[in-house]
Amino acid sequence: MFIQDRISGLRSQLDAVVGKDNVRTSEAETAAYSYDSGLSMAQPEAVIFFDSVQQVAPVVKILSQAKIPFIPRMAGTSLTGGTIPLRGGVILNLSRLNKIIFINTQERTVLVETGVLNAELQKALKPFGYFFPPDPASSAVCTIGGNIAENASGPSRIKYGSTGDSVLRLEVVTPDGETHIWEPDGKSPDLMGLVTGSEGTLGIITRAWLKIQPVPAHTCTTAAAFAVLDQAINAASQLMESGLPLSALEIMDKTTLDASLKRKTFLFPHTMRALLLTDISGDNKEETDRQTEQAVQICLDNSSIKTETACEESDRKKLWDIRNRAFPALARIAPDIVLEEACVPRSKLNEAVKKTREVLRKYRLTAGIVISPGTGSIHPHIVFDRRNQQDLRRVKNARAELTKEAIILGGSVAGDYGIGVDKRLALNWLYSTEELDFLAKIKYAFDPFNLSNPDKILPVNNDADLFEEVGRNHNAANLNPSVHTLLAALRNRADNRISSVVCGSGSQIKPPPETEKLKKLDTRFLTMDPVLNKQNRTLKAGAGVEINTLRALLRDNGMELQMPDTFGTIGGIIASGRAPEITRILLGLEAATAEGVYLNFTQQTLKAARGYDISSIFCGSRGAYGIILSVVLQVCLISEKRIFPPAMPVPFRPEPVHRAFKEAVDPENLLNPWLYPGRKEDNK
Ligand SMILES: Cc1cc2nc3c(=O)[nH]c(=O)nc-3n(C[C@H](O)[C@H](O)[C@H](O)COP(=O)(O)OP(=O)(O)OC[C@H]3O[C@@H](n4cnc5c(N)ncnc54)[C@H](O)[C@@H]3O)c2cc1C
Structure with missing residues (x-):
């Protein structure tokens, strides 16, 4: 494969900032960065590692002056090709920037370098009785920087929102190599909010001031089994309307449960086709117990065939492990797995699940479905064999159709997993040319030479021709x-x-x-x-x-x-x-x-x-x-x-x-x- 060399001429400058060993250009080392957890692939020209946050801005400045694209990368768990260097350039591997600088429980804040793993931060906070709310299923391996750049979230989003809701202030190296500290103070449009979820396209987030929360004194988990998936969704909907203090809520379908539970089905009847997991948290034990009973009753009123409740941490973990095991368990079914996502208004959840199943059937694909009712997100974990070109094509077509169906139902291109390379064409279904142009001007204002993680989020101009419209009202009539x-x-x-x-x-x-x-x-x-x-x-x-x-x-x-x-x-x-x-x-x-x-x-x-x-x-x-x-x-x-x-x-x-x-x-x-x-x- 031909790989252009724009790096040799800059070697001495780059080596001077990060050290010779931190600039890698060998075929083997760059090849390892040609994929992430999405479906796209492309090889970078170089990978640069960092030993200190202060090295990031000078490196960005050197690359920016040479007009060489740079792609921030952490654990590479992006599900949409967010770290793929489609036009070559340099991967900035920031994962060694992983210091927790301070934990201030009085003010409920932490300051971290963004390469800290989500799970490491949780571990550090635990002895203090605090936690960082965003809990993506990948938390054991993904980083705070990746969480902020993707605005990631997990089951606790129902109470605490997404990562952006826990970010107080960010240190950002903009594509011109300047360092800024931004927070939403109302003095001008909120640049911190804009950078959150921008997938590295507006700059590199090097440090983050985050809001932490005290671990509630009491939490009870209820797992409710249903013979019909729709009943679980209806129960979730009633739980959300009940005003009960839910702190997590997820549903799994039968395929997911079959993979995850394997031989351990003794807890639930074999007629179970969906499992709803919900947490209720509070500081008063009697109240939490009473509210949990109400939640159980709501599940039973919606025809739950069996409920299990656990209030001890180790027992709760066993119930949540059914969810947490889903990905690795499904991944064992076939050589490859891809996590897709449809995001719709909550009120359209039943309809969207029906559509998801229709699309999967149409393309003859096997997928375990996990649903996050709090945000109206449906996550089919599609298993397939990438080596089989037909399989791959069916997966790609099904992903596109699932996104399109979500948009038709009033939903969006994605919820948690970002847009990256894999989903950027679908923005054409959501926006008119003028709206896309407005978005492109945001990118232009930050990055006029399109160097910071190019080819993510925004579709290229002529992509619009590839797709018919999906019924969204783009004109002002x-x-x-x-x-x-x-x-x-x-x-x-x-x-x-x-x-x-x-x-x-x-x-x-x-x-x-x-x-x-x-x-x-x-x-x-x-x-x-x-x-x-x-x-x-x-x-x-x-x-x-x-x-x-x-x-x-x-x-x-x-x-x-x-x-x-x-x-x-x-x-x-x-x-x-x-x-x-x-x-x-x-x-x-x-x-x-x-x-x-x-x-x-x-x-x-x-x-x-x-x-x-x-x-x-x-x-x-x-x-x-x-x-x-x-x-x-x-x-x-x-x-x-x-x-x-x-x-x-x-x-x-x-x-x-x-x-x-x-x-x-x-x-x-x-x-x-x-x-x-x-x-x-x-x-x-
Ligand atoms: C099995 C599995 C389960 C998952 N479950 C969830 C889930 O429940 N919820 C969820 O939200 N996501 C989930 N994800 C997706 C993924 O884990 C998250 O998006 C995560 O936040 C990415 O973190 P990372 O460290 O791997 O970042 P990377 O994948 O390395 O990068 C992600 C994006 O952020 C950019 N970026 C990284 N660091 C920076 C930085 N410092 N500054 C600017 N841009 C940066 C990258 O360029 C890229 O576009 C899952 C992924 C997998 C593989």
Whole structure:
């Protein structure tokens, strides 16, 4: 195989930073990095190891100046080809950067280098009575850096969310070789949130400040067997609606159970075709016991044929081992295994499971299915033989069809496992050309030469021709009339180069006076009726709706917003940055660009990989990147609402990358132009 050599000329510089032994270019050593846990393969030109975090930025600078792509890599458990160097370049193996720098139980934080294994961090925290919530099934081998870059999660996501929900601050080496520390402070759009889940395409995460949690004093695990998979899903749905303090929830189908339990089926009847595992946690034993009994009753009411409950750690582990053994047990069935994932709104879970089975049947594939009801994710573990080209083709086609079916049901390209190389074409099913273009501008603002983990997440331009659309409304024809009015006004102003002062209730901005070339654009008329989906726990509302109106609607339904109490329009609150916590519950939004182009980044799924995190870009954007038209928010039960410090206005402090993004999305500086002064002389 021909491998280009762009490294020899840089050897002395690289050796000087990391040492000669840490730069590997031999055929054998680079070949070992040509695959990960997905299906794609390609060989890098070199692999670089690091002995200290301080070596990362200079190496990135050298490679960046030479325009050589670099791919951050940790344990290589990416299931979507996230570490595959499609265009050659250098693998940055960061796995030796694995120091736990401090554990602060008082403030419930840790600082780690990102090569620390998830399991090692858990081990270090255990003696203190704390844990790090993200618990992917791969936790024994995957790293914190990989978890952050993929926004990974496991069964505990139902209580604690995904990795991003436990990240407080990140140290990031951007593709130009500069080091930054970012946290969501509302002073500008949240770059930490944007980098989380960006799969190494926006830079290298070297250190992370993480939130840890105390291990609850009491946890009981219930394993409920069902003769019908749908019954298990219905029971899970009722458990989630019950308000019980669930801290984990997963379902396994019969194929998975057959592989995982093997001869140990004595615990459950042979008629079992699905097993639901759930944890209930709390600090009061009697209460936890009582709540566990309620959970058992919900399972029995949904026709569970047998339940087992364990409250001692060793007994609980035995029940969870049935889940944890699933992957290795299924992997033994055939030479290869690939974990696929469909992510749909919770309310569509039964339908999605039915579709998944149909697709697997159509392609004659064997798969064990694990379901995460909390996020509406279905994980078929497909077993096959990669050496058989027909087998491989059927697997690839089935994966594509499963993704397509999920999108048709209102779901996404992926949930936990990222997009990587393997799923990037599917973004064409989710987004219009304009929406993809907007995402590409985020990448461009960080990485104009496309060097940091290229070919991941974003599809290449002409990929759109390969796929038909899947029924998503990419044009603006069916939009609310108020949105049409606003888009038309923006187009008109763009044609006449008139800038806009974008305002909601106007309480947060102090714009310069209106002139011929600077006119007010009121968004308070964007009051499309709020739509609450109780089962899915989502609320969609026009950006001009007052937050108090939303709260009143939610309270009437026993629900709330997990954010500080504040006032104003929901669009204004998001854009002003005064309640940065809202990024955690903002699932998606519709927006208009300065030129009046409609963008739809809404979603109904609670956890989804959908390209870059648009919520992070709009939260704190002060209206300068686009106008928020409507939002989809995750809602919680009133009983789950936490207390927040009051929301405060914060000064606007953009960074160079914010400016670069502004230049990419609003080159004429038409929206709130005074925020990025010195751009166009006619906007003065
Ligand atoms: C058997 C199995 C079970 C799994 N179960 C789950 C599960 O339950 N939940 C789940 O979410 N995932 C799961 N995964 C997927 C995978 O384990 C996770 O995505 C994990 O977070 C990847 O970590 P890693 O250390 O292996 O990262 P890698 O695979 O090495 O890298 C993953 C991605 O992150 C990028 N990256 C790595 N480090 C950095 C960094 N420091 N800075 C910037 N970018 C970086 C890489 O370029 C790549 O795109 C599973 C995988 C396997 C094989």
